[in-house]
Amino acid sequence: MSTIEARLSDMGIVIPEPAAPVASYIGHVVHNGLVTVSGQLPLADGALTQTGLLGAGVSIEEGAAAAKVCAINILAQIKVACDGDLERIVRCIRLGGFVASTPDFTDHPKVINGASDFMGEVLAERGAHARAAVGVAALPLNASVEVEATFAIK
């Protein structure tokens, strides 16, 4: 078992088949060794694990858990891009984190940490990434979090 797969196994994480896009685009594009991953929602088994706005009923912990699900779905896309071999990951370059929030919510970093921490745990030094985290008015399907990503693979 590869290093990354072993860590996922230790964490009890099963990388799912990637979720189908909810619209007319594709889940990721590979070009010149870079994988651009579409914005992933906190979908598990076809249903959103978390809906609603941070600052209006959704806690930071619930938001961070949703961000982790988004990150798992990002890895699902990357796994396909790597033909199943996650060791082909060179680097997680960037995560773009969107948090559905009220205007008075200000803890977006703690929410997106759910995705960032996961990348660090699974990918170790290959998981250290640049990031933007912002609070948006609303997200598709009333999801609480959406995360997009750019990875380098070999």
Added chain:
Amino acid sequence: MSTIEARLSDMGIVIPEPAAPVASYIGHVVHNGLVTVSGQLPLADGALTQTGLLGAGVSIEEGAAAAKVCAINILAQIKVACDGDLERIVRCIRLGGFVASTPDFTDHPKVINGASDFMGEVLAERGAHARAAVGVAALPLNASVEVEATFAIK
């Protein structure tokens, strides 16, 4: 007539001269075969085709039509980047779609499909892209939609 130009002609679409940026930046940057296109508004003949928030008076259909106008303006930038020859397009890699929306609007994918579907129709397999679609509080000039893009060209 090239394939892409022929499709545009069949669709009755005229690619305009690119809209001038509304601020101190430029419409696109070409670097190492990648074109990064600035966020495009639904401008046609110098005026916005759609203003206002989705969820507050602007319908999904109107939003999708505005997204299509943004996509046409993206192609206008790409055409300049390709010195007029759209056949130099290798791939639409990513669209970033911002929908001005109320907090209770959740159909952002259907709005940004106006841009994604257009890319698929015009560019065929070269138009299959990664995407993020989010709902923002407001957009420049009260535009209903803004779309940015990354393309690979040769």
Added chain:
Amino acid sequence: MSTIEARLSDMGIVIPEPAAPVASYIGHVVHNGLVTVSGQLPLADGALTQTGLLGAGVSIEEGAAAAKVCAINILAQIKVACDGDLERIVRCIRLGGFVASTPDFTDHPKVINGASDFMGEVLAERGAHARAAVGVAALPLNASVEVEATFAIK
């Protein structure tokens, strides 16, 4: 003194040590000659220079000043990526500007111009960039502006 450093000196700008990320990610990633810079807040000496929403008490001028501080912090990251030599900058490729705003605010370009104009002044032709500027519901720590960036360096 290099050209860019001379311009900064003329402008009375001191590039600070980069601000530490407020969460579990890093300030920038260098890969294949591209620097992806994390979203920068208007932090100076460890404190935000501007908080609150545009359209609810924060003026365009205050927002633009905050965007300039974000841009200075972007250059701080780039300086580290360039081992201290800003002349290694090839191009500012893209700025992504997020303005915390009310739904009725529409002057986001004027706010983000605070960052774009700064890049143009300091980097001259190397500062001409693609850009997206949008109005988000809220930003980390109640910051008024956040700006992320992509640069090419040699």
